Amino acid sequence: MTQTVAQRPTFSPWTDPESVPLIRFExxxxRFGDFVAVDQVDLSIHAGEFFSLLGASGCGKTTxxxxxxxxxxxxxxRIFIDGTDVSAIPPYERPVNMMFQSYAxxxxxxxxxxxxxxxxxxxLPKAQIREKVRDVLDLVQMSRFGGRKPHQLSGGQRQRVALARCLAKEPKVLLLDEPLAALDRQLRERTQLELVGIxxxxxxxxxxxxxxQGEAMTMSSRIAVMNSGCLEQVGTPVEIYEYPGTRFVADFIGAANMFEGVVASDSDDLLVVTCPELESDLTISHGGSVPVGAPVTVMVRPEKMVVQRDRPSEGMNGVKGIVADIAYLGDVSIYHISxxxxxxxxxxxxxxxxTGEQELTWEDEVHLAWHPANAMVLTR
Structure with missing residues (x-):
């Protein structure tokens, strides 16, 4: 079985205008009766990508x-694979293979x-079949289980066998429908990285x-976030998380603090937004021109904020509050500030x-602070 190595750190064909996508949705x-499951989707996926369709149940990703x-x-x-319109071509004639959630x-x-x-x-000739089976079982580290039947395997082992069966036919595209959903948390997290390596x-x-969301962020070269049959945003995990294009994406991917406001001024370097619920103005490093007076949402991720007793230093955004709740999660604590x-x-x-050395506790008066570069302005 021919193997190549995708150079993930520099792998970004979607940024090259000369690169031709392997898959195109035009x-x-x-529609299922009056219900629109997928609505006017335009999407390109390049050869060698690990591409994820991410969204809540019913968003249209599986369809x-x-x-x-x-x-x-x-x-x-129309749907194109490697330049061929496959919209009316039956599944068995397409250069794809699908790994089902049930493994089948x-x-x-x-x-x-x-x-x-x-x-x-x-x-295929018997000798070639034996060689391919040996190669893919080696690849998924299942060679020593070749004589076992599915009921003699763990969930993670069955998942590897299903993957090997799909890879053996060397499709141009491998489709995975919630491939790790049946695994427990620790095995799922370990298998994510193994699957990317394969x-x-x-x-x-x-x-x-x-x-x-964590699975998509860990495994994907790019992610398409779907909502109600439409694409909300397509981008790398960093782009989706750090620079969400819409309020839906900001709220769906990770945790986010959202503040409603109105643009008060727009200079070359900073945007100033008046937020009545904070009783102060916020400064945001410039990320694009927004008209003065326009209603916007300011997003700040919880890890981008600092909670402290002292007032914020000059140039930082800040607001006072009281520690209402603390959730201790071992490596991190989540503070809910009223x-x-x-x-x-x-x-x-x-x-x-x-834990015994924590300097902040319930009912403490604190200041929240964050840098202007750590906030995002969302206009939709």
């Missing part, structure tokens, strides 16, 4: 994946027989559906000291 919609697989037909629009292994077959099944259907070694384009307006703000603080 104005794709899917989009099923249309790419050929299990659903678009109501309108044949219970009466051994691990080796499960992996070999698709290759036998394609009529994808980098084989160089096949992976398209994954997930509702787990402001004079009644609004609560969430602050995340790394626990660098032992």
């Amino acid at each position: 104005g794709v919609s899917k 989009l994946l099923r249309m790419l697989a050929g299990f659903e037909t678009p109501t309108s629009g 292994l044949f219970p009466h077959m051994t691990v080796e027989q499960n992996v070999a099944f698709g290759l036998k259907q394609d009529g 994808q980098e070694r084989v160089g096949i384009t992976f398209v994954m559906v997930t509702h787990d 402001l004079p307006s009644g609004r609560r703000v969430e602050v995340l603080r790394t626990n660098l000291r032992h």
Whole structure:
């Protein structure tokens, strides 16, 4: 089985205007009666990506994946794979393979027989089948379990066998529908990195559906956040988290403090936003021109804030409050700060000291501070 290594640190073909996407959705919609599951989606995915479709249940991500697989037909629009319009091509004629959430292994077959099944259907010579089965089982570290049947394997092992079966046919695109949902937390976290490593070694384009934000952030080269059948934003994990394009994305990916306000001034370096609930103006490092008087939302991530007894230093945003609640999570604590307006703000603080040495506790008067560069202005 041919293997290539994707150079993840410098892998960004979507930034190259000369790069031709492997997968293209052009104005794709899917309706079930009066219900619009997917609404006018335009999306490009490049060869070698580990691309995630992320969203809550019912957002359209699985329907989009099923249309790419050929299990659903678009109501309108077209889907291209490697330059070919596959919109009306049946699943078995597309250069894709799909790994289902249930793994769908044949219970009466051994691990080796499960992996070999698709290759036998394609009529490959026995010697070539044996070689491919050996290679992919080595790749997923399941060689010593080749003679076992699915009921003799753990959930994580069955997941590896299902992956090996998909990889054996060397598809151009591997589709994964919530592939780690059945695993427990520790195994899921370990398998995330292993799956990324396998994808980098084989160089096949992976398209994954997930509702787990941490999973998408950990595994993906890029993420498409979906909401009500539409794409809210497409970007790298850093772009999605640090520079959300909409309030929905900011709120869906991680925790966020949102403050409603109105743009008071717009200079070359700073935007000033008046926030009545904070009873003060906020300064934000410039990220784009916004008209004076425009209503906006200012977003600050909890880890970007500092909670302290002293007043903020000059140039920092600041607001006073009282410690209302503390959630101790071991490595970090989450402070819920009640402001004079009644609004609560969430602050995340790394626990660098032992619990008994915490200098802040309930009912303490504190100051919140954050740098202008650590806030984002959202206009929608």
